[in-house]
Amino acid sequence: MRAMMMGMAALAALTAAQPANADTVSDWWEFSSRIAPYMAPGGTPEQGRALTRASLAMFEAVNAIDRRYESYLGFPAGDPAASQDAAAATAAYTVMLHHFPAQKTALDDSYAIAMSAIAEGPAREAGRLIGEQAARAAIAAGGIDPALQATPYRPRTTPGVWVSTQLPQIETYMVTYRPWVLTSADAVRPPPPPALTSERWARDYEEVRLLGGRTSAARTPHQTLMARYRQAFDLTPSLRLAADAPGRTPVQNARMFALYQMAFDDAVLAMADAKAHYDFWRPITAIRNGADDGNDATAPDAGWTPLLGTPNFAEYPCGHCVVAAAHAEVMKAEVGPRPPGGVRVGSLAVPMSAVQVLPGWDDWVRDVSDSRIYGGVHFRFSNEAGEQIGRDTARRVLERVMRPLP
Known part of the structure; x- marks a missing residue:
């Protein structure tokens, strides 16, 4: 598996690709993971997919420039001379801002810091555009499936007998997401617990x-x-x-x-x-x-x-x-x-x-x-x-x- 991951991309793309800092992706994943917990309390179901969408958007954006892997979203190849740093930062920033508008100041400041480290010019602008496009594609993927209905939890009890009134912390909507890869939520359901x-x-x-x-x-x-x-x-x-x-x-x-x-x-x-x-x-x-x-x-x-x-x-x-x-x-x-x-x-x-x-x-x-x-x-x-x-x-x-x- 590791050998496959290190496989060579096409020579033209390899020689034309804009040098990039591999840490940009890691930095924005880590920063996004700190923003994402703000969905609790009072978060929305869509915010539950924010960090994955940001990660997927960064992958699609950078992979469009340095084409080494199959695209998950069917995202087209982009300019191999585009800035990968600009693409990754823009992709994550755009997704997170969409899901957490209340964190706009923190996100804007971090994005400004990231972009200021990249030389202005056609490569940065091309990367920014690719990042925005990848973010829009990722935001549209992996959300709640409207065809599935979340069944409200009903505490089991005998009529007239007290039972705890605190509802479970696992929300009913959690089984209605579209899977990324599994065919359905029950695709790997285990056998029953022992008698x-x-x-x-x-x-x-x-x-x-x-x-x-x-x-x-x-x-x-x-x-x-x-x-x-x-x-x-x-x-x-x-x-x-x-x-x-x-x-x-x-x-x-x-x-x-x-x-x-x-x-x-x-x-x-x-x-x-x-x-x-x-x-x-x-x-x-x-x-x-x-x-x-x-x-x-x-x-x-x-x-x-x-x-x-x-x-x-x-x-x-x-x-x-x-x-x-x-x-x-x-x-x-x-x-x-x-x-x-x-x-x-x-x-x-x-x-x-x-x-x-x-x-x-x-x-x-x-x-x-x-x-x-x-x-x-x-x-x-x-x-x-x-x-x-x-x-x-x-x-x-x-x-x-x-x-x-x-």
Whole structure:
């Protein structure tokens, strides 16, 4: 895969291309990722695709100038002498301004800084025009499918019996996006969770009961730290390490970020579909009601509390595990399973902590899954199902789009 990604473009385009800084793409992806969280609270469904659209727009713009890969949007080739920096910055800026007009000042200032570093002239203007065109094409792609209807969540209860009035944090519209690559939201739906009367259910129930409780004596201090550290992980250090490697080109980096975001979107779409379909209970509910599951091997604990707060949506499959596995597959294709410098992961949950370094991508996926058990919010079988969704989704993305040209 890496060899294919380094394939030669046509000699004419290679010799005529305007020199560019590969960091421009990375800088605008990172800047856009900081703008995107402003969609919460009160964000719109379309804002949920903003970062992917910005990444896709940068790819299409730079790939139009340095034609090395198949276009995802059918975007035409452009002037090979155009500025790739101007094209990438304009593409990301235009998409983000469309989705986050309230951030216009920050976006305008950053765009002015980026463009001031590029010499005025025909190359900059050509790049700017290509970037604007790519942004318009990306904005029109990957949104909500009007043919799909979001079904409102209805809490299950017996008539007259109280049930929590807090609605799930996973919005119903999340299963109505158009997939980037998957044929449908249920294309990689996992099989059902194990029967409550099964040996597997009892084994995984007992594992999280022992390791995931707030006062667990079986969990080590390091495991407790990792449960908290990985609540909101940040792969930016690894992405920047990959993007800054010697010899990387702007179009390679733009492709990496676009694939990374598209795999994320489709994997999350599949995860939301599966959670809504199975509506499986969380450990806190299962363990407090262990006497009612029909399995004599599950010891009930009416006062059991998990280490971490339980997310307010269905348990199966594990969402963290879905995302970790999807991103790992994309990055293994980019830098190999055990990249030089290791896998570098930060934490948004513990923002003042150091970056953690792990030997390889599979190690990281396993550790993310383990951390959700230590936190008391997932069962082992749910983690395994989530990992499989992430892997299957990412592999389809890698196999089907933005393939190297001959």
